[in-house]
Amino acid sequence: MNRGLAHMPVTNHETFHVPSPRVDTAAAVEIGLNAAIVAVQHDEPVVLIVRDNPDDGGASDGLPFGPFSPLEHRTLDIGLRSWVSDQTGLELGYVEQLYTFGDRGRHAEANDTRPHVMSIGYLALTQASEIESADEGHWRSWYQFFPWEDWRKGRPEILETVIEPELTKWANQTSFHQNPFRLTDRTQRVRLCFGFDGGTWDEEKVLERYELLYEAGLVGEANRDRPERASAPTNILRRMGLPMRYDHRRILATAIGRVRAKIKYRPVVFELMPPEFTLFELQKTVEAILGPHLHKQNFRRLVESAGLVEPTGEMKTRTGGRPAKLFRFRREVLLERPAPGVRVKAVVARN
Amino acid sequence: MNRGLAHMPVTNHETFHVPSPRVDTAAAVEIGLNAAIVAVQHDEPVVLIVRDNPDDGGASDGLPFGPFSPLEHRTLDIGLRSWVSDQTGLELGYVEQLYTFGDRGRHAEANDTRPHVMSIGYLALTQASEIESADEGHWRSWYQFFPWEDWRKGRPEILETVIEPELTKWANQTSFHQNPFRLTDRTQRVRLCFGFDGGTWDEEKVLERYELLYEAGLVGEANRDRPERASAPTNILRRMGLPMRYDHRRILATAIGRVRAKIKYRPVVFELMPPEFTLFELQKTVEAILGPHLHKQNFRRLVESAGLVEPTGEMKTRTGGRPAKLFRFRREVLLERPAPGVRVKAVVARN
DNA sequence: CAATTAATGCTCCGAGTGAGCATAACCCAA
DNA sequence: TTGGGTTATGCTCACTCGGAGCATTAATTG
Numbered sequence: 136m137n138r139g140l141a142h143m144p145v146t147n148h149e150t151f152h153v154p155s156p157r158v159d160t161a162a163a164v165e166i167g168l169n170a171a172i173v174a175v176q177h178d179e180p181v182v183l184i185v186r187d188n189p190d191d192g193g194a195s196d197g198l199p200f201g202p203f204s205p206l207e208h209r210t211l212d213i214g215l216r217s218w219v220s221d222q223t224g225l226e227l228g229y230v231e232q233l234y235t236f237g238d239r240g241r242h243a244e245a246n247d248t249r250p251h252v253m254s255i256g257y258l259a260l261t262q263a264s265e266i267e268s269a270d271e272g273h274w275r276s277w278y279q280f281f282p283w284e285d286w287r288k289g290r291p292e293i294l295e296t297v298i299e300p301e302l303t304k305w306a307n308q309t310s311f312h313q314n315p316f317r318l319t320d321r322t323q324r325v326r327l328c329f330g331f332d333g334g335t336w337d338e339e340k341v342l343e344r345y346e347l348l349y350e351a352g353l354v355g356e357a358n359r360d361r362p363e364r365a366s367a368p369t370n371i372l373r374r375m376g377l378p379m380r381y382d383h384r385r386i387l388a389t390a391i392g393r394v395r396a397k398i399k400y401r402p403v404v405f406e407l408m409p410p411e412f413t414l415f416e417l418q419k420t421v422e423a424i425l426g427p428h429l430h431k432q433n434f435r436r437l438v439e440s441a442g443l444v445e446p447t448g449e450m451k452t453r454t455g456g457r458p459a460k461l462f463r464f465r466r467e468v469l470l471e472r473p474a475p476g477v478r479v480k481a482v483v484a485r486n
Numbered sequence: 487m488n489r490g491l492a493h494m495p496v497t498n499h500e501t502f503h504v505p506s507p508r509v510d511t512a513a514a515v516e517i518g519l520n521a522a523i524v525a526v527q528h529d530e531p532v533v534l535i536v537r538d539n540p541d542d543g544g545a546s547d548g549l550p551f552g553p554f555s556p557l558e559h560r561t562l563d564i565g566l567r568s569w570v571s572d573q574t575g576l577e578l579g580y581v582e583q584l585y586t587f588g589d590r591g592r593h594a595e596a597n598d599t600r601p602h603v604m605s606i607g608y609l610a611l612t613q614a615s616e617i618e619s620a621d622e623g624h625w626r627s628w629y630q631f632f633p634w635e636d637w638r639k640g641r642p643e644i645l646e647t648v649i650e651p652e653l654t655k656w657a658n659q660t661s662f663h664q665n666p667f668r669l670t671d672r673t674q675r676v677r678l679c680f681g682f683d684g685g686t687w688d689e690e691k692v693l694e695r696y697e698l699l700y701e702a703g704l705v706g707e708a709n710r711d712r713p714e715r716a717s718a719p720t721n722i723l724r725r726m727g728l729p730m731r732y733d734h735r736r737i738l739a740t741a742i743g744r745v746r747a748k749i750k751y752r753p754v755v756f757e758l759m760p761p762e763f764t765l766f767e768l769q770k771t772v773e774a775i776l777g778p779h780l781h782k783q784n785f786r787r788l789v790e791s792a793g794l795v796e797p798t799g800e801m802k803t804r805t806g807g808r809p810a811k812l813f814r815f816r817r818e819v820l821l822e823r824p825a826p827g828v829r830v831k832a833v834v835a836r837n
Numbered sequence: 838c839a840a841t842t843a844a845t846g847c848t849c850c851g852a853g854t855g856a857g858c859a860t861a862a863c864c865c866a867a
Numbered sequence: 868t869t870g871g872g873t874t875a876t877g878c879t880c881a882c883t884c885g886g887a888g889c890a891t892t893a894a895t896t897g
Binding site: 764765766782783786805806807808809810811 | 872873874875876877878
Binding site for chain 1: 841842843844845846847
């Protein structure tokens with residue numbers, strides 16, 4: 136499922152070719168593959184964006200996507216790599232399937248002639264150095280789409296100024312509660328997702344937060360998809376990150392959540408790093424992904440004692456201070472530990 | 487994505503209905519949904535099996551599966567629940583998407599008239615008490631399909647007697663190695679998956695192990711799908727668990743791995759438990775899922791101090807010894823902790 | 838040369854966890 | 868009725884890991 140460097144070739148994911156069951160009553164649908172292609176450049180997590188023909192009510196940014204044709208490509212993976220290479224010139228390394236969304240066709244009527252499309256979201260990680268080779272598309276910080284997820288400079292103020300009041304308003308629109316918490320269903324969900332009043336912020340719940348905001352009409356896509364319902368006024372929507380075409384922002388949210396989770400138990404950070412790096416560069420990359428800032432000395436101890444890296448023997452001088460030892464990813468760790476990763480805690484950082 | 491009791495309604499996963507992009511060059515395929523419906527009865531993890539018309543070379547066991555028709559059902563989830571209810575009478579609670587496999591159609595030739603089928607695997611958890619209501623199908627221990635995964639009575643002997651020698655033989659069929667470990671690629675993968683000679687057994691790598699065995703021709707399905715390649719002799723295949731139709735055993739492997747991982751950071755065990763239970767019953771259920779046996783006193787301390795359960799005040803007398811306090815799942819934990827689960831260690835248990 | 842900025846080494850402390858010991862309270866069979 | 872078997876439950880102790888901070892080293896810059 137991936138060819139990245141940080142993952143051992145545990146399996147080739149060799150193709151299974153088994154007899155097909157008969158699925159008689161299913162209507163045929165088409166398969167679209169969407170890729171969230173992620174890199175970190177200048178300590179900023181970026182994602183590859185395409186923005187041709189803005190046919191979708193204002194949102195011109197989208198993830199690269201392409202069709203999957205089972206006749207042409209044996210597996211979904213291969214199909215993905217193929218059109219990504221064609222479209223962008225990028226040869227993907229690490230690739231991971233995220234989720235299959237089938238709810239594109241809700242508005243389908245009996246007389247709807249458009250084919251039904253099912254979208255399979257993928258996550259791909261690339262090194263910043265390969266970034267130049269992207270022919271089409273350009274890179275954008277993923278926090279432009281999710282400003283409330285950027286905790287690197289402390290708690291994002293948009294949470295106070297916009298999200299908390301708006302969601303509170305939304306939650307209070309319902310009054311029934313049938314749960315053991317004596318809170319409305321909506322209030323609970325808001326608290327769980329955003330950790331208001333005493334709850335904890337779980338940086339992995341990116342998708343849950345986005346879907347909640349969508350449901351509350353606080354992101355542009357909600358307005359686009361359901362103009363009949365009340366959405367937040369435009370001046371608020373404008374502050375809630377850039378919208379994307381189709382359901383691409385949802386897929387990107389899934390991708391961010393997945394990377395944030397995975398970085399803790401698989402050495403996927405190294406997919407984003409050059410072959411040699413200082414420990415501080417590594418830390419910056421982890422922070423770009425996760426958000427909060429980490430304790431420097433403890434981070435060193437963590438990655439070194441976990442055996443994730445080994446010194447190359449070289450030094451890097453232009454650090455701005457004392458020269459730093461260069462390190463490289465230590466592949467052997469995959470043979471030693473069942474789940475090697477940067478096991479950093481979910482930092483509360485409520486400043 | 488689920489309606490189970492242990493998960494907070496973080497989001498309704500309200501339907502997104504966005505405009506469909508044009509996917510012109512894709513061939514239409516049909517969507518099949520497969521469900522691994524899991525319960526624990528009498529301390530045994532069981533999965534719902536259907537076994538009508540054994541049209542598939544010997545393997546008569548299969549997972550329940552049904553088509554997805556976007557015209558009928560808004561989301562994949564809803565479609566799944568619908569036909570599961572029709573087929574088996576079960577109303578699913580907790581449901582989770584696993585993976586989408588697209589490599590059904592490799593043997594497709596230009597003149598192949600069968601439609602291409604893509605299979606989306608799902609995991610569902612049910613309580614043992616609801617088991618009677620399954621009209622069709624019957625329940626089978628999942629370890630019948632994966633005997634090497636059952637570590638509850640110590641290291642399964644099939645690892646010594648069959649798997650290790652056969653995989654060693656298979657690994658030695660190649661000699662090239664171009665990696666920093668001085669081992670062949672195959673040798674590394676075998677060691678990583680099965681933890682031979684000093685490696686650790688990671689109970690979550692269920693899928694990786696199955697796929698490796700498939701590739702090595704050590705499971706019946708390999709023989710079925712690729713009769714042209716050499717597989718292990720029948721007397722060995724017979725000991726390697728029951729084969730299943732299509733790629734259902736692969737989906738079940740994915741499901742087992744997912745439950746084993748998820749149980750540690752989400753309170754999904756309680757989906758498998760009755761409303762009230764003793765701590766030992768809870769422990770037995772966790773062990774049924776994970777394999778190795780846990781330290782009883784520490785397990786108590788773990789679940790109690792994590793706030794996962796609360797005493798009901800009742801006692802259960804027929805325990806075989808001293809009466810035990812009854813507990814129930816403490817839902818409030820979801821509001822308190824970001825990732826509540828039975829955080830048991832991967833026990834090495836190499837006896 | 839002094840100030841600034843990083844890199845790196847080391848310590849201290851407290852929470853969490855693995856492993857046992859010990860006791861309590863039921864059932865059953867002799 | 869009593870003792871053995873079995874399970875429940877309380878508690879201790881040692882050890883590890885992770886969070887936080889102090890101190891020192893070594894480059895750059897003005």
